Amino acid sequence: MIIFGTKGYLYQLAILTLVCGQCGNPAAHTLRKRVTKFTLFFVPLFPVSTKYLTQCTFCGAEQKVSQAQAEQLQAQAAGGPHGQAYGQSQQQPYQS
Numbered sequence: 837m838i839i840f841g842t843k844g845y846l847y848q849l850a851i852l853t854l855v856c857g858q859c860g861n862p863a864a865h866t867l868r869k870r871v872t873k874f875t876l877f878f879v880p881l882f883p884v885s886t887k888y889l890t891q892c893t894f895c896g897a898e899q900k901v902s903q904a905q906a907e908q909l910q911a912q913a914a915g916g917p918h919g920q921a922y923g924q925s926q927q928q929p930y931q932s
Contacts, residue, residue, distance in 0.1 A: 843880055845871045849906065850913035854890070858897035865890045867901075867909050 847869040854865045870887045873880040888906035891898045901909070 838876070839878065840874070840876050842872050842884060843875050845873065845880075847871070850910050852890070852909055852913050856892040856895060856897060857899060858892060859895040861892075861894045863892055863894035865892055867906060867913070869906070 848866055849869055850867040852865045852867060853862060855862050856865070867890050868888070870889065871883050872885045873883050875881065886903075888901045888903060889898050890901060890909070
């Protein structure tokens, strides 16, 4: 008897501050990587599929992103202040 199947793994890559396409609120979004692996006798052997997605923490909406977009968002998160991405705009100092 051979026991085989698939198992899903979910990795959180970054937390970003983005404007949600669903609710329109500027909220934190988690960037996640979902990997499905083929298993033989409950041992994961190789990945079958890999998907990247962002999830809004305000409304819970998920949006699929490509691998290139996910890498770009992850680079933004690593380079932004305190590990957060603020898009293309930079914060300006307050002047009275």
